[in-house]
Amino acid sequence: MHNIQVKALLKRSFAILGICIMLAALLGGCASKKVDDPLADVKTYKDLNDPKYRVGVCNGTTEGAICEEVIPKAQRLYYNSYVDLLTAVESHKVDAIVGDDMTWIYYNVQTGGKIRILDGFLKPYEFGYIFSKKARGKELRDQLNEFLGKLEAEGTLEEITHIWMDESGARTLSVDYKSLPAKNGVVKVATTSTGPPFTYIENGIITGLDIDVISRFCQEYGYGLEVTDMQFDGLIPAVSTGKYDIGASAITITDERKESVDFSEPYYFGGTTAAVYNVNYGSDKSFPEKIKDSFRKTFIKEHRYRLFISGIIVTLLITLLSALFGTLLGFAVYMLCRNGNRAANAVTKICVRIIQMLPVIVMLMIFYYIVFANAPVSGAFVSTIVFSLTFGASVFGMLTSSINTIDRGQTEAAYALGFSNLRTFFKIVLPQAMKFFLPSYKSELVALIKATAVVGYIAVQDLTRVGDIVRSRTYEAFFPIISVAVIYFIMAWILILIVDRIEIKIDPKRRKRDDILKGVKTND
Amino acid sequence: MIELVHLRKSYDMGTPLKDVNVVINDGDVISVIGPSGTGKSTLLRCLNLIERPTSGQIIFDGEDITAPGYDISKARRKMGMVFQSFNLFGHLTVIENIMLAPMELLGTSKQDAYDEGMRLLHKVGLSDFALRYPDELSGGQKQRVAIARTLAMDPEVILFDEPTSALDPTMVGEVEAVIKDLAGSGKTLIIVTHEMRFARSICNRVFYMDQGGIYDDDIPEVIFDAPEKELTRRFIHQLKILEMFIESKTYDYLGEGAEIDRYCSKNQIPPKTANRIRLAIEELVHQILLPELSEPKIHVLVEYNEKNDKTVVKIRYNGPEFDPKTSGNELSLSLLRSAVSSFDHSVIAEGEYTNQIVFEQ
Structure with a gap:
């Protein structure tokens, strides 16, 4: 069989295999299982203090440390968000999960009792809002403390808690914070919108108890309000550097955190609680109904498809702009280095190495929190810069190696005919190097679109982040993940198809005979 | 131009x-x-x-x-x-x-x-x-x-x-x-x-x-x-050259002999011919010329012509005119004659060298 046919066949079988795996995951995740409860005798959190139990906790929270202290014998597994914790306990990756009591209560309100909350607090806690230690932070903190004191005295704080946490609560914002007049300037708030009922997204707007309190505060003190969503890990650096004014995201007050940020007076008193999966929870719906239900919840309800579309646009925008700028950058640097002196080349090579060696996520953090600490730029902008740099570095490397494959003799032949250095490069060397350049360029492009999935760390709502947000709202464990996977797959496929077309288009050996001698009268 | x-x-x-x-x-x-x-x-x-x-x-x-x-x-x-x-x-x-x-x-x-x-x-x-x-x-x-x-x-x-x-x-x-x-x-x-x-x-x-x-x-x-x-x-003429300078009575004649052997085998000169060349050079230089010369300066040049497979040996040396044929060392002279059919002696004036012997194989 012809080599190309074999390749095509291989490609196709891989694609089919991939789709099969996804479907299997979907089926496995949604199929209901009736089993005896292996955790029947676990009644309080103390019963979990046994090496056979795996306990899930959330990164960047104090819960890991609390578990270590209170139930030291249990194994601890760390996840990135509460949604991940819930997904993990539901898919039996962990036996129990530990987190805010209110989150678990709220979850059960939403799902009709999917988890069983164990008795007792591992540790009582207080939530506070965080501020930078700079002058502006102190000023805002004092104002907010004053405001919280007033709410408490009036009994309003209790009322707000009821609105957001009880089954019968209204769960709506009392203030439309997007249109608050900014008489005294704008307050920039950072939050992690995957922690209902304190902070979450509904109808495309970040809402929740924390947002409610802050918007009431802003209304009272004449501030405009700007709310930005980001990973929980990023909240404290975002506020301590002064990039954001307030961090409002059910943040537990700890001495360690007090070293980097200032806390407001506590506004909520609760406790760290453990929960296990409720094996008695089961739906009597059939599988197709479940899929239909999941689809409706993930895409239709609250127009969530709009979130997905905006996520796709953000991901594509960052990918394509980074690819464009990165290609230009890599090419420009190569052209400068091509005939440059050794010192300049050495400096470039070191820079390229540094960029290639660092994890992208680390570079994103450095650029977002350090380089652009005081510049009013968005996470998407920073992401584009970082990915342009990394992509540029790989384009530079790929250009260097693909151009080195063209034998030196052709360059000499062109020089000997009287071609200048530049003309030789563009007319002789580059067209031939493209054949070696494009295949690796293609895989770099696919790697790029996948790599952009981490931009959620610096407050960008890309496709992956949208998946997380939707999961945190729907408590659908699997459907949003699979949907995100399918969308990435399709996007990457389209990118590959485009580069494939370019590859065919610019291959000099695939030109038609008539094109080669276009406009020439031949005798034959 | x-x-x-x-x-x-x-x-x-x-x-x-x-x-x-x-x-x-x-x-x-x-x-x-x-x-x-x-x-x-x-x-x-x-x-x-x-x-x-x-x-x-x-x-x-x-x-x-x-x-x-x-x-x-x-x-x-x-x-x-x-x-x-x-x-x-x-x-x-x-x-x-x-x-x-x-x-x-x-x-x-x-x-x-x-x-x-x-x-x-x-x-x-x-x-x-x-x-x-x-x-x-x-x-x-x-x-x-x-x-x-x-x-x-x-x-x-x-x-x-x-x-x-x-x-x-x-x-x-x-x-x-x-x-x-x-x-x-x-x-x-x-x-x-x-x-x-x-x-x-x-x-x-x-x-x-x-x-x-x-x-x-x-x-x-x-x-x-x-x-x-x-x-x-x-x-x-695609000549392969071997040159040796002998300027002392106590030169390393075993080493020189080995060098002639190496040169011959490298140029694929048949062993029989190679032996004759070595024997001729040894007898002429070691047995006949060296005892004769008080301050020897001897230059040996071997040229092997790949084209016609011929080897020419030129030996030049200093001192007064001396034809080996007149040497009293009859034994060496007969060995030399058995190795090479004929050799010619001439008087030259190239730097220090005053005599030249040429023979072919």
Whole structure:
């Protein structure tokens, strides 16, 4: 069989295999299982203090440390968000999960009792809002403390808690914070919108108890309000550097955190609680109904498809702009280095190495929190810069190696005919190097679109982040993940198809005979 | 006209061109020959500055092309080059390889470039191959296309850097025929080659390169038939040389004997002949000459001619006139006679040397 046919066949079988795996995951995740409860005798959190139990906790929270202290014998597994914790306990990756009591209560309100909350607090806690230690932070903190004191005295704080946490609560914002007049300037708030009922997204707007309190505060003190969503890990650096004014995201007050940020007076008193999966929870719906239900919840309800579309646009925008700028950058640097002196080349090579060696996520953090600490730029902008740099570095490397494959003799032949250095490069060397350049360029492009999935760390709502947000709202464990996977797959496929077309288009050996001698009268 | 003035090219590893001074006239067809590593290709590549000379000047048509700031591509357009490894542009068809330079550099129209290209292809016998790609051609065809590509710029000078070295022996002829055709056209050709027969048949001038420069520069009749200079003669007759200097009565004669054996086996001289040579040298030098000379200065030169498989031994020595035939050492003399049929003694005056003995095997 012809080599190309074999390749095509291989490609196709891989694609089919991939789709099969996804479907299997979907089926496995949604199929209901009736089993005896292996955790029947676990009644309080103390019963979990046994090496056979795996306990899930959330990164960047104090819960890991609390578990270590209170139930030291249990194994601890760390996840990135509460949604991940819930997904993990539901898919039996962990036996129990530990987190805010209110989150678990709220979850059960939403799902009709999917988890069983164990008795007792591992540790009582207080939530506070965080501020930078700079002058502006102190000023805002004092104002907010004053405001919280007033709410408490009036009994309003209790009322707000009821609105957001009880089954019968209204769960709506009392203030439309997007249109608050900014008489005294704008307050920039950072939050992690995957922690209902304190902070979450509904109808495309970040809402929740924390947002409610802050918007009431802003209304009272004449501030405009700007709310930005980001990973929980990023909240404290975002506020301590002064990039954001307030961090409002059910943040537990700890001495360690007090070293980097200032806390407001506590506004909520609760406790760290453990929960296990409720094996008695089961739906009597059939599988197709479940899929239909999941689809409706993930895409239709609250127009969530709009979130997905905006996520796709953000991901594509960052990918394509980074690819464009990165290609230009890599090419420009190569052209400068091509005939440059050794010192300049050495400096470039070191820079390229540094960029290639660092994890992208680390570079994103450095650029977002350090380089652009005081510049009013968005996470998407920073992401584009970082990915342009990394992509540029790989384009530079790929250009260097693909151009080195063209034998030196052709360059000499062109020089000997009287071609200048530049003309030789563009007319002789580059067209031939493209054949070696494009295949690796293609895989770099696919790697790029996948790599952009981490931009959620610096407050960008890309496709992956949208998946997380939707999961945190729907408590659908699997459907949003699979949907995100399918969308990435399709996007990457389209990118590959485009580069494939370019590859065919610019291959000099695939030109038609008539094109080669276009406009020439031949005798034959 | 090309004039080289004190041209020098040195690398970290060595200095192939030490000091080259020569004038190349218009219409000259020059063969550049010499052992490998003597800078033949380097000289050629310096002429069009593909290699930058370390020092010295190249005056081409009255302009110093090595002067700083001189636009070398101007000179290169008048000085084509044909490479050992063809170096055709892999992404272009044969006809495009030929059309590219005139269109890009001389502003020739596509139609004119095509017509001229086809004419040249016809001339090198490849007009049917216009739309092939280089990797579809044989080595000989590639080299003919490369020559056509060079001719398309209508250069005054063409440099050939071992044009047939990378070819299958069966394809050498077709390329040589094309070059021969050019020899009468008035263009200056400079050809680095190992094909002596070919070199001799087309050139009017030969550079023999050795010892860091053009060692010999003469017409082919002299170089090939009656070379005057020693190194040229050795190269042309493909002589393999062994030289020994004996300047003490207590020299290491076992070591010298072993060296003669090594030399003979390296040149595949039959063992029987080799034994005779060693015996003759040992008897003559060790037994006859050394006892005779008070302050010996003896120079032994063995030349093995690959062409006719003959070995010539020359032994020169100092002191008053002394013919070994008059020696009293009858035993050694008879051994010597049994090893070589005859030897001649003559009186010479070359530096310290006053006597010479020559014998053949």
